[in-house]
Amino acid sequence: MKAPSRRVPSRPTGAASLTMAAGVCLVLGCVVGCRREVPTPARPAGVGAGALPQGRAGKAEPGKHSLTQVRLHLYCASALQEAADRVAAAFTKETGALVICDYAGAGVLLAQLRKGVAGDVFLADDAHYLSAAAKEGLVYSHAEAYYLTPVLLVKTGNPKSVRALRDLTRAGLRVGLGSPTACAIGRATEALLKASGARLTAVKRNTVFTAMSVDELVGQVREGRLDAAIVWDATARQSPGGTDFVPIPSARTGSARVSVGVLKTTQNKELADRLAHFVTGESGRAILRTLQFTLPPPN
Numbered sequence: 001m002k003a004p005s006r007r008v009p010s011r012p013t014g015a016a017s018l019t020m021a022a023g024v025c026l027v028l029g030c031v032v033g034c035r036r037e038v039p040t041p042a043r044p045a046g047v048g049a050g051a052l053p054q055g056r057a058g059k060a061e062p063g064k065h066s067l068t069q070v071r072l073h074l075y076c077a078s079a080l081q082e083a084a085d086r087v088a089a090a091f092t093k094e095t096g097a098l099v100i101c102d103y104a105g106a107g108v109l110l111a112q113l114r115k116g117v118a119g120d121v122f123l124a125d126d127a128h129y130l131s132a133a134a135k136e137g138l139v140y141s142h143a144e145a146y147y148l149t150p151v152l153l154v155k156t157g158n159p160k161s162v163r164a165l166r167d168l169t170r171a172g173l174r175v176g177l178g179s180p181t182a183c184a185i186g187r188a189t190e191a192l193l194k195a196s197g198a199r200l201t202a203v204k205r206n207t208v209f210t211a212m213s214v215d216e217l218v219g220q221v222r223e224g225r226l227d228a229a230i231v232w233d234a235t236a237r238q239s240p241g242g243t244d245f246v247p248i249p250s251a252r253t254g255s256a257r258v259s260v261g262v263l264k265t266t267q268n269k270e271l272a273d274r275l276a277h278f279v280t281g282e283s284g285r286a287i288l289r290t291l292q293f294t295l296p297p298p299n
Contacts, residue, residue: 070095070096070097070098070268070271071097071098071099071100072097072098072099072100072120072121072266072268072271072272072275073100073102073118073119073120073121074088074099074100074101074102074119074120074121074122074123074275075102075104075109075112075113075117075119075121075122075123075263076101076102076103076109076122076123076124077103077104077105077106077109077123077124077125077126077129077183077184077213078103078104078105078183078213078214078215079106079125079148079183079184079185079213079214079215079232079234079235080123080125080258081101081103081215082238082291083234083287083288083291083293084101084103084123085101086287086290086291087278087279087283087284087287088101090278090283090287091275091278091283094278094283095271095274097271099275102119103213104212104213105178105179105182105183105184105186105212105213105214106124106125106126106129106183106184107129107179107181107182107183107184107186107187108182108183108212108213109122109124109129110122110124110129110132110133113133113138113263114136114138116265117265118263118265119263119265119266120262120263120265120266120267120268120271120272120275121260121261121262121263121266121272121275121276121279122138122139122142122260122261122263123258123259123260123279124184124258124259124260125148125183125184125185125214125232125256125258126148126184126187126188126256126257126258126259127142127144127256127257127258127259128184128187128256129184129259130142130259130260130261131259133261133263134261137264138263138264139261139262139263139264140261140262140263140264140269141261141262141273141276142259142260142261142262143259143260143261143276143280144257144258144259144280145257145258145259145260145279145280145284145288146257146258146288146293146294146295147255147256147257147258147293147294147295148184148188148232148233148234148235148255148256148257148258148293148294149232149233149248149251149252149254149255149256149294150185150188150189150192150230150231150232150233150248150251150254150255151230151231151232151233151236151245151246151247151248151251152165152168152228152229152230152245152246152247152248153217153218153221153228153229153230153231153235153236153239153243153244153245154221154227154228154243154244154245154246155221155222155224155227155242155243155244156241156242156243156244157244158244158246160173160227160228162227162228162246163246164246164248165192165193165196165198165203165248165250166198167228168198168202168203168206168228169198169199169202169203169206170206171206172206173206173227173228174206174208174209174225174226174227174228175203175206175207175208175209175226175227175228175229176207176208176209176210176211176217176220176221176226176228176229176230177189177203177204177207177209177210177211177217177229177230178210178211178212178213178214178217178230178231179210179211179212182211182212182213183211183212183213183214184214184256185211185214185217185230185231185232186210186211187256188230188254188255188256189230189254191253191254192230192248192250192251192253192254195250195253195254196250196253208226209225209226209229211229214231214232214235215235217229217230217231218231218235218236218239218243221242221243222239222240222241222242222243230248231245232256233245233247233292233294234291234292234293234294237291237292238291238292258293260276260279260280261276262276
């Protein structure tokens with residue numbers, strides 16, 4: 001069981017390289033990010049340079065409402081991987097339809113969809129990407145589901161005493177940020193730093209790693225290669241240990257709304273709609289609560 005990151009109190013006075021794109025996994029051809037085929041559980045139960053490992057595969061068990069052999073392809077922001085894995089498994093258990101998940105930064109996924117990559121559902125960690133997809137005629141519909149807020153991720157115990165955005169400008173601090181063109185946390189970080197009054201140039205001078213997805217930042221901090229990074233709150237809470245996080249008082253500026261949409265390339269719109277509604281409905285909300293996502297809008 002993953003050990004949740006501990007929350008480190010922030011001071012009330014808190015003020016407000018580039019790696020290669022997500023690796024490619026080969027599964028019956030070339031697809032973006034890391035593909036995972038999520039099977040139906042037999043019993044109720046609870047992206048970086050280089051090639052990523054192939055995901056697990058399994059067969060759905062036929063049931064009362066079985067759609068065994070039917071498959072849906074879900075393109076999902078890597079920040080939402082844990083949530084999407086659980087949602088996909090629950091959906092498969094309910095319907096018998098397999099859900100194949102491909103993970104990468106939302107910007108990377110959108111770029112691939114623009115090139116004509118086929119799929120059924122697009123789940124992004126920022127409504128910006130679904131809005132762009134809608135304007136370009138790539139989705140039938142889209143809806144907002146959950147909320148994410150930026151936090152400062154540090155090593156356990158916060159040895160560098162990083163407690164506010166202004167600390168990221170401190171000489172010698174190794175900082176990691178998301179790429180604003182590749183992932184939602186990168187876009188949010190840029191907006192947050194500009195609005196906070198923190199010296200953007202000084203922060204960027206300390207930036208030694210620019211990530212294509214938020215999970216890369218978590219790994220870099222956990223391994224001690226970074227002193228601090230800006231990541232999503234839910235991502236920090238789901239970190240498998242070795243990290244703490246510091247709330248950012250002005251973080252609402254960079255908060256994002258998780259959004260899901262049905263792609264026009266789907267060959268099974270009815271089932272794709274059902275998966276999208278599953279994500280935003282009570283079943284999906286119950287799963288997201290266990291992962292400590294913010295369900296109502298942040299105050």
